[in-house]
Amino acid sequence: MVEADPGYAGVLIAVLGGAIRVGTPFLFVSLGECLTEKSGRINLGLEANLIMGAMSGYGVAYLSGSAWLGVLVAGLTGVVLGLIHALLCQQDKVNDIAVGIAMMLFGTGLAFYLGKPFIQPVAPRLPSIELGAWSDSPVLRAALEINALFVVGVILAPLMAWFFRYARWGLLVRTVGESRDAALAMGINVNRVRLYATMGGGFLAGVGGSFLSLYYPGSWNEGLSSGQGLMAVALVIFARWNPVYCLYASLLFGGAAALGPALQSVGITWGYYLFNAAPYVLTLGIMIATSSRKQRFAGMPGEMSNI
């Protein structure tokens, strides 16, 4: 069937596979952003975590020979960036959106600076699980080659939803995010909870970055991350601050981003560069459709006034 009609079915399968591949970094970054925003703070600097994670993960994987060590280091790099972000934001009169932009510029520059030696070498890739082994179709097999990190992300999303709903610490994060005053009255150290939430979010975003360099596209170069970190912010709004919806939203965005390459793979090359804009247009469209002048977003943490 698939071989008989490589046209539209091929595109569909390629988009599906692409949704999983391209969507995985979105998933991790949006889960990270979700965690940070639930504590009432926005981190626009996750782009930096993503690209620094990609660079450090690739570098460490190359030097140590272990891709998983690379993932861990990428996460830890994200923790450090989250720490800087949180410490800056808790100062008086410091705007967290502006800090995010500054972190983005700083992290990008730093990643390019430190990553210069790693552009050439080849690091070990993350292993993948071949769910398509039963099929004869190479297209289908390629599409169903699912990376282990994606599986981790799929498990993590409901786990995080459970965390926010039932775990003591999850409730703590939500309290701080809903009302700073109520949290203060309860004797909670608001800044510390936000610090941990930002660091945790940074970890996830860093791991998402390592996926970029260690699996897909699977090498380190300076054009690796192109706004996914900031799109994650829009994605979290779209997902209504619900980690499980973050998973669906990531797949949707990944699919949109995979559209151009998928069409190209079946020979439709016209407008390839225009299709590159698909995820951005989709994000903007969703933002326009779901925002409202009159009311706040459903599910939005009370302390988030900026979005």
Added chain:
Amino acid sequence: MYRLIESILIPVMALLLSLLVFSVFIMLSGSNALEVLATIYRGAFGSWFSWQNTLVRAAPLMLTALCTALPARIGLINIGGEGAMVVGGLCAAVVGISMNGMSPMVVMSAMVITGMLTAGCWVAMIGALKHYRNVNETISSLLLNYIAIAIMSFLILGPMRDPATLNNPSSFPIGEANMIGNIGESSIHWGLVFGLVVCIALWFLMRRTSFGFAVDMTGGNIRAAQISGLGVGKLIIITCFLAGAATGIAGVIEVAAVHGRANLSLNSGYGYAGILVAFLARHNPLAIIPVAILMGGIRASSGLLQRGFDLPDATTLVLQGIIFIVILASESLYGRIKWLRPMAVRHG
């Protein structure tokens, strides 16, 4: 007086601190920090040659900084300078190419006007989305950057491409006669004059007219502005339009003064560096001029650093990033420097 001293002292201290942090960073990566700083200075301001390099880079920065600075005055954090520059440059190139053969003065004016109008509308859209749909302007402006870049890649690598340009894909040329030339014998193009004039004009508008006062009032307290009967929506859209129009000129310069055609270098980071310039100048159009020259200098020294120390070209990006972070952190110092306080009391 107190305000003025504070607004000069704090950024200067922050700059010095960033240089210190940068020096530590350079030492950790095994180069001599003092020599690196001296090289940056030489590459930026050491000779007439480097001054020309610096000013050529400062010109677009002055204009792209306005893209963040003006909306910031009305309370929006817009980072869409990169996209606005691309849109302005691209549309100016379309006009320039299609009007080739007409009187150069007409073509040049048409290019500048087109660049201003299209980029102005592009950014006004961000303001309108914010005002009418409450779409976060930071995110929408970033998304529009990527959309602009995708449209540019499509046009320059597709329909607009001059087949003769193999290594550096570009559009057809706008024609030698239609290019905005250099000032006198120097290698500085007239874009610098555009930058200076626009910055000064917008400073006047923002600080010396009732329009500017209304903008600042809206930025300070939007509810109060609404209650006093200001048309907040109109103010936001006009401010964003002006910001975009200024940035569009940067794109026109890139096409009409630097390359003579539109190519992918329209997206070379001037828009993003402009955000830093705007914050460093605390969104004051007049202060943008010296800050843009300073940042232009840092960018100009990049080549010398690469050759002299074998440092990656991202070194100056790191320096810019450090400056940005320290400057933001220093915001919390305003009004809190104790030994400056007595002056405030004395001078009122």
